[in-house]
Amino acid sequence: MAKEVVYSHPPTSLVEAREDERAASYNDDDDDDNLDADDLRQLNEAIAESEAQFARGEGIPAEAALAKMRRILHGT
Incomplete structure (x- = not known):
C-alpha cells in the first residue's frame, strides 16, 4: 500500500519528490511491518528446518x- 507523503515545503523538482516518496516508503513506522x-x-525455525x-x-x-x-x- 502506498504511503502518502506530506510535504513541509513543495518539492523543487520531480527528482526530489521521488526521493521523498522513496524515503517515506523505507521509513514506515507501522509496527505491523516490523519483525517481532x-x-x-x-x-529461524524455517531456516533450521531447511x-x-x-x-x-x-x-x-x-x-x-x-x-x-x-x-x-507477511503474516499470511
Missing part, C-alpha cells in the same frame, strides 16, 4: 523455502 520476536523465531532437510538430502526447492519465509514475514 515471534517472527524472528519462526524465521538446513536439516538439506543435510538429510531432502532439500526442498529454493523457491518453496523462500515462499515459506515470505509467508512468515
Whole structure:
C-alpha cells in the first residue's frame, strides 16, 4: 500500500519528490511491518528446518523455502 507523503515545503523538482516518496516508503513506522520476536523465531525455525532437510538430502526447492519465509514475514 502506498504511503502518502506530506510535504513541509513543495518539492523543487520531480527528482526530489521521488526521493521523498522513496524515503517515506523505507521509513514506515507501522509496527505491523516490523519483525517481532515471534517472527524472528519462526524465521529461524524455517531456516533450521531447511538446513536439516538439506543435510538429510531432502532439500526442498529454493523457491518453496523462500515462499515459506515470505509467508512468515507477511503474516499470511
